Amino acid sequence: MAAKPSGPVRSGPMQVGNLEVDVVVVPERSGVRLTVERDARITATVPAGLDSALLVDAVKGRRGWIYDKLESRVEDAALRPVKQFVTGEGFLYLGRNYRLKITDEAPVPVGLVRGRMLLRRDCLDRAQDELIVWYRHRGGAWLPKRAESWAQRMQAPLENIVVRRLGYRWGSCNRNGGVNIHWATMQLPAHLVDYVLVHELAxxxxxxxxxxxxSIVARAMPDYQQRRARLDRLGAVLWLPEGAQQ
Ligand SMILES: [Zn+2]
Known part of the structure; x- marks a missing residue:
């Protein structure tokens, strides 16, 4: 039988029974917080100096909840659409569905022209990457103004905003006032992109x-709970191609 772990936990992977838990030590935390990410990773955010045995107990105590979450993450992955790069396929931008059209002549690899998403035929072998580049460009042009007006209203110290690949998160931020938004977020309707922005600005x-x-989020966006619930449902079925998350 394995010895019961003891001593203060450290950041990094930790095995609890048959579960692998990513431990993140945050000095200012007061308790253990468990989350199951969209890629089914389990993260435990813990205060500095927490005894390993206490973390093991916390994980074991919530095993039922963790298994439920893991199961629903697997279901989410099965719901995610697989896109084909053929004329007629649909792609979302700001909540609207645009039909793809493969075209022989176009000035750019991907473009939104008169309600059609055009993809140039000579880019078909790297279509996925070109579409992601397009979402990043469009997002990079559309988001800053939107973010700045929210930042002003919320008096948030926003310095810059970048659209990029962001794993399984819709947004992230850093201590220098930088906000990152996942390119896949640009598929969402604008009022849900707003929720992601407000969340990061908060x-x-x-x-x-x-x-x-x-309470900061609620002050800026009184109906945030409905938007968050909608994001949970819609976000699970957005196009997020395998291998393009990172
Ligand atoms: Zn957050």
Missing amino acids: HLQKRDHSAEFW
């Missing part, structure tokens, strides 16, 4: 998901 003021954080 993090520029409060890093955690404390009550104080949610």
